[in-house]
Amino acid sequence: MTDQPDRGIISSNERRKPWIRKTLTLTEVGLLGSLVVIGLGPLLWLAKAATTPTRDTLREPMALWPNGFDIANLATAWNHEHLDRYFLNTLAVAGGSWASQLLVATTAGYALSVLRPRYGKLITGLVLGTMLVPAVVLLVPLYLTALDVPGLHISLINSWWAVWLPAAASPFNVILVKRFFDNLPREVFEAAMVDGAGPFRLFWSIVLPMSRPILGVVSVFAVVAAWKDFLWPLLVLPDPGKQPLSVRLPILAETIQLDVLLAALFISTLIPVVLFLVFQGFFLRGAGLSGAVKG
Amino acid sequence: MIDRPVVPATARKVPARKVRGNGLATVVFLLPMLVAFGVFSWFPIGRALVMSVQQTNLVTPATFVGVDNYVYVLHDPDLWTAIRNTGYFAGLALVFGYPIPLLLAVLMSEVRRWRGVYTALAYLPVVVPPVVAVLLWKFFYDGGPTGVFNTVLGWIGLGPYPWLNSSSLAMPSLVLEATWAAAGGTVIIYLAALTAVPPELYDAAEVDGASIRQKVWHVTLPQLRGVLLVTMILQLIGTAQVFLEPYLFTGGGPSKATLTLLLLVYDYAFGSSLSGDFGAATALSVMLAVVLALLSALYYRLTRSWSQS
Numbered sequence: 001m002t003d004q005p006d007r008g009i010i011s012s013n014e015r016r017k018p019w020i021r022k023t024l025t026l027t028e029v030g031l032l033g034s035l036v037v038i039g040l041g042p043l044l045w046l047a048k049a050a051t052t053p054t055r056d057t058l059r060e061p062m063a064l065w066p067n068g069f070d071i072a073n074l075a076t077a078w079n080h081e082h083l084d085r086y087f088l089n090t091l092a093v094a095g096g097s098w099a100s101q102l103l104v105a106t107t108a109g110y111a112l113s114v115l116r117p118r119y120g121k122l123i124t125g126l127v128l129g130t131m132l133v134p135a136v137v138l139l140v141p142l143y144l145t146a147l148d149v150p151g152l153h154i155s156l157i158n159s160w161w162a163v164w165l166p167a168a169a170s171p172f173n174v175i176l177v178k179r180f181f182d183n184l185p186r187e188v189f190e191a192a193m194v195d196g197a198g199p200f201r202l203f204w205s206i207v208l209p210m211s212r213p214i215l216g217v218v219s220v221f222a223v224v225a226a227w228k229d230f231l232w233p234l235l236v237l238p239d240p241g242k243q244p245l246s247v248r249l250p251i252l253a254e255t256i257q258l259d260v261l262l263a264a265l266f267i268s269t270l271i272p273v274v275l276f277l278v279f280q281g282f283f284l285r286g287a288g289l290s291g292a293v294k295g
Numbered sequence: 296m297i298d299r300p301v302v303p304a305t306a307r308k309v310p311a312r313k314v315r316g317n318g319l320a321t322v323v324f325l326l327p328m329l330v331a332f333g334v335f336s337w338f339p340i341g342r343a344l345v346m347s348v349q350q351t352n353l354v355t356p357a358t359f360v361g362v363d364n365y366v367y368v369l370h371d372p373d374l375w376t377a378i379r380n381t382g383y384f385a386g387l388a389l390v391f392g393y394p395i396p397l398l399l400a401v402l403m404s405e406v407r408r409w410r411g412v413y414t415a416l417a418y419l420p421v422v423v424p425p426v427v428a429v430l431l432w433k434f435f436y437d438g439g440p441t442g443v444f445n446t447v448l449g450w451i452g453l454g455p456y457p458w459l460n461s462s463s464l465a466m467p468s469l470v471l472e473a474t475w476a477a478a479g480g481t482v483i484i485y486l487a488a489l490t491a492v493p494p495e496l497y498d499a500a501e502v503d504g505a506s507i508r509q510k511v512w513h514v515t516l517p518q519l520r521g522v523l524l525v526t527m528i529l530q531l532i533g534t535a536q537v538f539l540e541p542y543l544f545t546g547g548g549p550s551k552a553t554l555t556l557l558l559l560v561y562d563y564a565f566g567s568s569l570s571g572d573f574g575a576a577t578a579l580s581v582m583l584a585v586v587l588a589l590l591s592a593l594y595y596r597l598t599r600s601w602s603q604s
Binding site: 108227258 | 327332336337338342346406415424432442498536542543556571587
């Protein structure tokens with residue numbers, strides 16, 4: 001996706017014509033302007049409002065700090081409203097979901113693509129089948145499953161496992177990783193086997209190191225999805241001490257001062273935005289992938 | 296799109312020894328997946344089907360009631376409100392969210408300087424946590440004359456509008472925010488598809504004397520036909536399950552104007568604090584799922600047939 005094509009719709013000949021060049025420059029300026037207003041504008045406003053006293057934001061929402069800054073909002077949100085706590089909870093939820101998804105996707109992908117047991121086709125079919133089932137159908141039965149895990153008769157409610165474990169059952173990850181492994185050169189595996197590597201050694205020392213690009217994509221997917229998720233953690237984590245930011249913020253919104261709330265929203269946005277700017281490539285590659293699950 | 300690793304030079308030609316799963320190791324590798332999918336995917340899917348024909352509330356033992364749950368849901372006047380609202384949301388989301396990303400992507404694909412800046416700006420709203428976006432927009436939508444949007448519109452003599460408090464404006468307000476939050480992802484998909492258009496097609500069109508507008512109409516858009524269909528299906532599947540916006544913005548109000556299907560499922564199951572009507576909730580989810588499964592089946596058919604061609 002990163003490589004520029006030699007040419008787009010407009011040819012280099014056309015680009016040399018003065019009126020086309022002018023129109024193009026105007027379009028670029030207009031496009032950049034609209035993207036700044038629409039994409040960045042609300043976030044800049046949030047940054048401003050997070051450091052403005054409530055009264056000013058309510059009275060003149062578009063004015064720039066009419067009566068000065070109120071930096072203390074940020075500290076109040078972080079310390080007094082325990083945003084630090086919910087932030088750590090979010091990290092725990094996302095980290096655990098990441099680990100469980102990566103474990104399941106890589107081991108399953110390896111078994112189905114490299115080891116290829118005879119019944120592998122059947123399992124792949126069962127995994128593919130779940131992709132046809134939309135998330136909505138699972139909401140209630142999955143909740144009841146978390147309430148009383150079959151076979152174990154324990155409740156996962158108020159435990160992060162209730163988020164981590166269902167996240168691992170992602171057919172999208174398994175298929176993505178399996179297809180990537182399918183494209184790895186099998187001669188390398190066979191050579192490693194001849195050199196005496198067992199299935200575990202082959203997985204750990206050969207297949208995984210060759211799979212960094214796909215592991216990066218799956219990781220970004222996993223962390224972003226966990227960070228965004230709202231309904232499921234709302235259902236299975238009723239204890240405020242366990243709740244991530246996404247679940248906690250709407251409840252805070254009802255109870256705390258507006259300026260502190262806006263500061264809290266700002267802090268919650270800052271981290272994913274910084275992560276995005278640092279790992280842009282992985283984010284955008286993942287976004288492009290969701291449009292075409294490549295075969 | 297994913298870099299294929301190059302075969303290392305050390306890959307020796309050896310008599311092929313088949314790598315094939317031999318019993319125990321394969322089972323060990325499959326185990327995490329079998330447990331995760333078994334307990335948290337396959338079992339709940341089966342359970343949904345069973346529960347939709349049962350009377351279940353966790354307090355009394357489940358009893359078989361046949362299609363009673365389905366009949367109950369189909370006779371609930373709220374269902375038809377929810378179907379209408381969800382359809383309205385999906386329709387508006389197509390009107391707002393379909394042409395804009397396409398236009399943005401086509402324009403962005405012709406930008407030669409700082410292309411990354413454009414992409415990053417377009418994708419930025421997607422990175423904002425959805426809950427934060429909704430809470431922020433809820434404040435923007437303040438109905439008073441000093442609300443953020445009303446202030447800005449006041450500069451050009453419009454408003455003030457009641458936004459979320461009006462049953463006619465509430466749904467478009469929700470869709471506007473949802474479009475803002477999602478458009479960036481669609482733009483990226485289109486950009487990827489645009490770079491895949493073979494440049495020879497444009498060269499050929501120029502030989503035939505095509506103008507820029509004609510090239511867009513006769514080369515670019517036909518080449519994007521497939522990806523346009525897929526994003527439409529993905530968007531329909533997504534909007535049919537919309538929950539966050541109506542739940543957090545309006546709670547389904549005012550006077551049920553934003554009650555959507557998933558909100559209704561949630562209300563059946565978890566809405567009352569006493570005991571949820573899980574049978575009705577699963578019956579409704581199963582019906583919705585059947586419709587969506589048809590759409591997903593179409594989606595996988597389409598993506599698969601391209602990757603093979």
